[in-house]
Each structure stands twice: as C-alpha cells, then as structure tokens.
Amino acid sequence: MSDTVTSTTNQAARPVAFPGEAVAKEDFPLAFTARALEMIKSALDETKGEDGSYLRVGVKGGGCSGFQYSLNFTDEVDDEDVLVVVDGVQIVTDAFSASYLKGTELDHVDTLQGSGFKFNNPNAKRTCGCGSSFSA
Numbered sequence: 001m002s003d004t005v006t007s008t009t010n011q012a013a014r015p016v017a018f019p020g021e022a023v024a025k026e027d028f029p030l031a032f033t034a035r036a037l038e039m040i041k042s043a044l045d046e047t048k049g050e051d052g053s054y055l056r057v058g059v060k061g062g063g064c065s066g067f068q069y070s071l072n073f074t075d076e077v078d079d080e081d082v083l084v085v086v087d088g089v090q091i092v093t094d095a096f097s098a099s100y101l102k103g104t105e106l107d108h109v110d111t112l113q114g115s116g117f118k119f120n121n122p123n124a125k126r127t128c129g130c131g132s133s134f135s136a
Helices: 034-047 095-101
Strands: 004-006 015-017 030-032 054-061 067-074 081-086 089-094 104-111 114-120 133-135
Touching (some): 030 034, 030 089, 034 089, 081 095
Parallel strands (some): 030 104
Antiparallel strands (some): 067 133, 104 114
16 A cells, blocks of 8 residues: 555645555544544644644543543654545554554534534443543
C-alpha cells in the first residue's frame, strides 16, 4: 500500500507522508457513525486544517476511572501509528490505544446535558459519570 495519503480538507490537496501502516476500514480498531463523521468533517472545515489533517484517537492514563479518551487534530504521526481513511477523513491511532479501543464505536450525540462525542467501548468494565474515562 502507498505511504502517501492525500489530504481532503478544504485546503488544496497536498500529499502527506504517512510513515505508519494504512489499514482497511474493517481492520481499524474503531468504527464511526455517520453523525460522528459529519461532526469531524465539520470541525476540519471550521479549522481549515490548521490544527492538522489527521484526527488522532487515543487512550491515555488518567481520568477518574483509570484511562481517558482523547481526540485531537494533528499532523504528527509516526511509524507506530495505524491509519484509516473513512469518507475522506484521515484517522490515526497508536498501537497502545488500539488495543483498548478494539471494537469501539465513536458516535456524536445531542442530549439535555449537551452534545459531544461518545465512545461506545465494549472493553470498558467501568466508566465515569461523564463518559470520558474508563477502566478495562
């Protein structure tokens, strides 16, 4: 598979070197709802790619339940990252996070408490009240 991915933000398409492994959608540890992809594209359009052309999805230590989810735009990728392109959105995660996110669905929800991204993680044994941290 080619190690060059074309950026699909509103900027002029530019090749972005990707040193990691690009995988098929079904081999990526996360699935994305149509609503989540719509909101990710909207955020990319809003920032005009200034924060980066990749969405990094990750897990890091912290939060009230032990692990905390993270989402941010970046152009920093390395050879340990895994990439998938879904509906033109370039999404990366690292190997550590991938092991905790396997089978997870990322959604975007609107509730009385507010709106935001929601991780539906079958590996989480316990989550906090706000849903941003979990234990596995």
